[in-house]
Amino acid sequence: MITKRIIPCLDVKDGRVVKGINFKGLGDVASPVELAEYYSDAGADELVFYDITASAEGRRLFTDVLTRTASKVFIPLTVGGGINTVEDFDRVLKCGADKVSVNSGAIRDPSLVERAAARYGSQCVVLSADVARVDGGFRVFARGGREDTGMEAISWIRGCVERGAGEVVVNSIDTDGVKRGFDLELLGAVCECVNVPVIASGGAGSVEHFIELFEKLPGVDAGLAASVFHFGEIKINELKAEMAARGIPARLQSAKE
Amino acid sequence: MTAIVDYGVGNLFSLSCSLSYIGEEAKITGDRREIIAADRIILPGVGAFGDAAGKLTSTGLGEAVREAARAGKPLLGICLGMQLLFEYSEEFGRHEGLGLLRGHVVPVSSRPGFDARLKIPHIGWNPLIIMPGKPLLKYTSDGDCVYFVHSYCAVGCDESLAAVTEYSVPLTAAVQKDNICGCQFHPEKSGNTGLDILRAFCGKDRGARQC
Numbered sequence: 001m002i003t004k005r006i007i008p009c010l011d012v013k014d015g016r017v018v019k020g021i022n023f024k025g026l027g028d029v030a031s032p033v034e035l036a037e038y039y040s041d042a043g044a045d046e047l048v049f050y051d052i053t054a055s056a057e058g059r060r061l062f063t064d065v066l067t068r069t070a071s072k073v074f075i076p077l078t079v080g081g082g083i084n085t086v087e088d089f090d091r092v093l094k095c096g097a098d099k100v101s102v103n104s105g106a107i108r109d110p111s112l113v114e115r116a117a118a119r120y121g122s123q124c125v126v127l128s129a130d131v132a133r134v135d136g137g138f139r140v141f142a143r144g145g146r147e148d149t150g151m152e153a154i155s156w157i158r159g160c161v162e163r164g165a166g167e168v169v170v171n172s173i174d175t176d177g178v179k180r181g182f183d184l185e186l187l188g189a190v191c192e193c194v195n196v197p198v199i200a201s202g203g204a205g206s207v208e209h210f211i212e213l214f215e216k217l218p219g220v221d222a223g224l225a226a227s228v229f230h231f232g233e234i235k236i237n238e239l240k241a242e243m244a245a246r247g248i249p250a251r252l253q254s255a256k257e
Numbered sequence: 258m259t260a261i262v263d264y265g266v267g268n269l270f271s272l273s274c275s276l277s278y279i280g281e282e283a284k285i286t287g288d289r290r291e292i293i294a295a296d297r298i299i300l301p302g303v304g305a306f307g308d309a310a311g312k313l314t315s316t317g318l319g320e321a322v323r324e325a326a327r328a329g330k331p332l333l334g335i336c337l338g339m340q341l342l343f344e345y346s347e348e349f350g351r352h353e354g355l356g357l358l359r360g361h362v363v364p365v366s367s368r369p370g371f372d373a374r375l376k377i378p379h380i381g382w383n384p385l386i387i388m389p390g391k392p393l394l395k396y397t398s399d400g401d402c403v404y405f406v407h408s409y410c411a412v413g414c415d416e417s418l419a420a421v422t423e424y425s426v427p428l429t430a431a432v433q434k435d436n437i438c439g440c441q442f443h444p445e446k447s448g449n450t451g452l453d454i455l456r457a458f459c460g461k462d463r464g465a466r467q468c
Binding site for chain 2: 072222
């Protein structure tokens, strides 16, 4: 049976990982390449790199980081941040990305999803949606969660999947950073309306939160988190072992030789 | 030297990196002579079967691959590249493949007993169930997970079947008949398990692993 994926997310600015990171045995804690290798060895099933750079120089450093990571880390790599055109897809795919996630770029121009899927295939196009509760409903937010688009989230996500998004990352603004567990209500509503893989993001604070996610929502395919992995609050190998012990299909690393 | 056949479909960067990583010299090429002269050949591919088969025919590269394979040169098809080794596919009408292996390609969802609630494409890490006696999988164990992304699968390939994976029904995951091999999954994206499969194909010692 297909396994549930565990995905660490790295925010990269000017070629360096941002957010404090605290690992023993890691020479350069802000090196995305070293951190990617560390996570891959620990059993991460996939990695997400978010480019939070604004400058052209930062963008060049980001693609350089991507190229160096892809030469050493042989698990799927998803890239997001600053993806506004089909040319942006091209730029990161050439440097070793396997999938590209779109967020604000798709909100500005929803046809981006369709054009990218036609050119590279749906398996390459990941919709990332930042969602929060407003007036009792779910709304999509743009610009890193700062701007309420006024659009209803579930129909936005469904529409993007119809236009060709092959996976959906659902980031709950309400639970993000609170560390009290994933937003099961929101995720359940998304699982009801799409038949592509759903990746849960926002709210993980403990191993138990991942177990709860996969036990309560069988339609969720993967759990994504950043700081709890970066700070070592959750160790990926221990999380995977606990998932397997609790009967959740997980990919366990064979012992390194 | 391993020739990675470049016929204009798919991203060959990671595949090329993974071969360098295991110490195998790799060349991405669309030159028939280079393909025929290589020690071994990898046929990659993503996208639609009909488009890819058409490109292999129009460029003459399909014939070069067939010629090298018939001369006994090791050949590995990956993902769509594996599907192209078979006789034909039923993806959007009937399209002829290279015919190097017996079998054909059908939608995963058309397999008898397939649970229609499961997602298509079949995306993610799934464990292998291995048939004995296949050199391609000599470093691989039952239960090792590999990374899949596909909506179609090979059937009628009992004579070459090397591994299956369970997605409510068994799906062909790897094949090998003499020098002709294929992986439905992406060995270049399957961590150490995938690198070991590439090592087995390239005749590399597993001890040469960098860690």
